[in-house]
Amino acid sequence: MRVVAVAQNTLRESVRDRVLYVLLFFAAATILGSKAVGRISIGQDIKIVKDFSLASLSLFGVLVAIFVGTNLVYKEIDKKTLYTILARPMHRWEFVLGKFCGLLALLALVTLGMACVSVAYVYILGGTVTVTYGYAVILIFAKLAVVTALALTLSTVTAPVVGAIMAFCLYLLGHATGIFLDLPPQLKGSFTETLFRVLYYVIPNLSNFDIRAEAANDVPVAFGYVFWALGYGLGWTCFFLILAVLAFEDKDV
């Protein structure tokens, strides 16, 4: 119940954040403007609208998760509002979980809203979407959950700017983990190969959540893949949340 109360407050507070509306404006502009890009693509306008819609869903969602997420706990400490909250009979883990759930609820609203706009736009332009498009939106949301948990963890240990930079770097690295397995043959069997293989598993592989090419081209994706990707996302989200709780419990406030 206390978690829900914190989550509700966080959602209310995040909705008031002006950064959110700036990002939403750019997301909507990208989705609606993608038709203009598609005009010079030899009949690929619907595919391009789908591609740009899913990309803006992902990009602007990540920006919201990072910029709002890295501020979540830090702002409470900075404004000293945290003391009044912690003075109540509330565990610190409840506070962290509430913050996370609040931001995730905001991201769910943003993702759902933008997905509805993009699907409506595709239909208005005469295109259709398949179930893969729905899967792609769900996996984007799963990715946002991982990034939010990561941002929240960083919010408990660093200042927002440093946290945002670190989260963004990890986000980029998370899409490039494939390179750790794509090594030149001369490294086969070496220590470097072992090290890179370890890194491959230590850094969250965010490309697991990208089935946007399949969605834009109406290529079917097995439900099993979506299921396991969601499981992967859940694993990493819980991992980061536990780290956030541990860091926050050790924090001297």
Added chain:
Amino acid sequence: MRDAERRLGLGIAALLCFAVAVMAQRTLDRNYFRNTGDELLYLPSERLLTHFTAGFDSVLADLLWIQCIQYVAKEAKGERGFTWLRHMLELVTRLDPYFVDAYRYGGIFLAALKADDRASLSLLERGMERNPDAWALPYEAAMVYLLNRRDWSQSRVLASHYLAMSAATGRAPAYVVDVAAKLQGQYDLIPIEEEMWATLAHQGQGFMREMAQQKLKEVEVRKACRILTSHVQRYRREVGKDPETLHDLVARGYLAALPSAPLPGEFIIDTNGEVKHTFLVEEQIREALEVLRNAIQTFHQTYGEYPKNLDELVRAKILQVIPPHPLAAKMWTYDPERGMVE
């Protein structure tokens, strides 16, 4: 009031600053135009690029595809080198392996504009592997065999094989089955080619439509050449010698008037009695040279040296036949030192 005036003044100042920025940009573009052709040189390898797109592979593929179309349109109206076309298509399809139209139209660009049938088939085959349900890819591969490799001994068999693959997807339109039937029954490729370009001219947009319309004009001129050649042969049989010019056909009443071609250039009688059109001859020379240069390049990459003569390309199985010079009395000149063919 004063505050409103101040705000209005600031608004006007902002607009003026914007106007200055636009003017400066226009001046830079007009007077300091930088050739952007070389920027393609810095496109990274497709193997590396996929790791550093931050998950935006398909959006990058779209943007690169649009740049690719602009590049093709620019080259088609300019130098016709298409140096970076293959690399760009590799990048687009590596970033978005399900982008069927990039394989399809890319294959057409490579075959019809760059005359690189090998690259076109390689791209289309890769597309077929990733998109086995796409009827258009085997259909375009069949067209490459029929149009670019028409002189190859197995071209019809392989084209039939690809057309069967296309029909087997269960999604191919009726004309694909018609082409397969025509291929079985007759050996005239002009109607098949005409149908292919007519379909693209009808379905395509922008540059693709322009290209298909241009190709249709070429087909029309080829048909006119064929009719004129039959008149020249008749003239030869009845008069006992070749006409000196095509006007002789009109003078003798074989033709009411010379046909007007929808392309620049003129009809000429080749030394073997065939009627040709100068525009098509130039196009054929360019395409044949492109085929030869690509083959020489492949030979050089494989063996580390240039072939000693052009026949070596056939012996190395890079080409099945050396494309003949479109003018009967002329031959290709080849420099084995530099690997240059003219």
